[in-house]
Structure formats: structure tokens, C-alpha cells
Amino acid sequence: MKDIMYTASNFDFVAQELRGVDLTKPKRIRITEWKEKRGLSANNQQHQWYGEISKQLGDRTALEVKNFCKDAFGLPILHNSSVHGDKIEFLLTKLEYYKHSHENKLKLVQCLEVTSLFNTAESKEYMEQLILYWNDLGVPIKFKDK
Numbered sequence: 001m002k003d004i005m006y007t008a009s010n011f012d013f014v015a016q017e018l019r020g021v022d023l024t025k026p027k028r029i030r031i032t033e034w035k036e037k038r039g040l041s042a043n044n045q046q047h048q049w050y051g052e053i054s055k056q057l058g059d060r061t062a063l064e065v066k067n068f069c070k071d072a073f074g075l076p077i078l079h080n081s082s083v084h085g086d087k088i089e090f091l092l093t094k095l096e097y098y099k100h101s102h103e104n105k106l107k108l109v110q111c112l113e114v115t116s117l118f119n120t121a122e123s124k125e126y127m128e129q130l131i132l133y134w135n136d137l138g139v140p141i142k143f144k145d146k
Contacts, residue, residue: 002017004017005034006031006034042120042123042124042127043115045127045143045144046066046069046115046126046127046130047062047066048144049127049130049134049141050062050063050065050066050069052139052141053065053134053139053141056139057139063110064106067106067107067109067110068106069126069130070109070110070112070114070115071105071106071109072133073126073129073130073133074109074114074115074118074126075088075092075109075114077118077122077125077126077129078114078117078118078122081117081122083117083119084117091112095108127143131143
């Protein structure tokens with residue numbers, strides 16, 4: 001699969017790219033609003049928070065905090081994803097994820113792609129949920145100043 005940005009000024013380029021597609025099997029073309037993928041800075045911010053939360057709590061590692069957040073906030077966001085929702089539900093059902101203890105869920109979620117599947121809007125939603133949750137518990141985190 002190839003993403004191509006289509007704008008008012010690059011029709012010739014898009015047409016050239018389409019002409020180069022192997023059509024031995026039919027292809028699907030879907031045109032959606034262009035949104036940039038989540039940047040590395042969001043990833044860095046999340047990992048910074050996991051460390052800060054771990055340090056403030058004192059009884060969990062950054063990895064344990066990350067796994068908790070992926071389970072509590074990330075999986076529900078993916079369930080609502082038009083791209084990944086069906087796939088993640090299928091996988092969790094096959095793993096009998098919801099039948100496991102909390103501790104085992106956190107071990108399982110460590111093996112699953114969650115936040116790396118987010119688009120920009122989903123990543124922002126995840127981070128906003130982390131801020132609300134942890135600040136309510138007295139663990140102050142916030143977006144870094146740019």
C-alpha cells in the first residue's frame with residue numbers, strides 16, 4: 001500500500017503514479033483527507049510521562065506504567081478505530097484477553113502493538129486521557145512546552 005498526497009497542484013504526479021500500478025489484480029483506490037502520521041515527538045512525550053509517573057508513584061517501573069496505560073486507555077481507542085477496531089477485537093477475543101487477571105493482561109498488552117497503531121488524532125486523545133487520569137490522581141503531567 002502506498003500513500004500519495006493529492007493536491008490541486010500535483011495531478012500529473014498522481015496520474016503518473018497510478019499508471020505505474022500493477023493491474024494484474026484489481027486495486028482499490030480510496031481518497032480521504034490527508035493527515036500527517038503521528039510524529040516521533042508524541043512518542044517521546046509518552047515515554048517521558050511513563051518515567052515521570054513511575055518516579056512519582058515509586059512502586060512501578062516505567063514499563064509497568066506504559067502497559068497499564070496501553071490497557072486502560074489505548075485499547076479502548078483502538079476498539080473505536082475504523083482501521084484497527086475489528087482486528088484488535090479479533091485478536092483480543094482469540095487471546096481471551098478479558099478473561100485474564102489484571103496482572104496477566106498487563107503482560108499480554110506488552111506484546112501488542114497499541115500506541116504505534118494510532119493516527120495523530122488517536123495519539124492526541126490518548127495523551128489527553130493520560131493527562132486527565134494521572135492529574136486526577138495527583139501525578140502532574142502535561143504537554144511539554146515547545
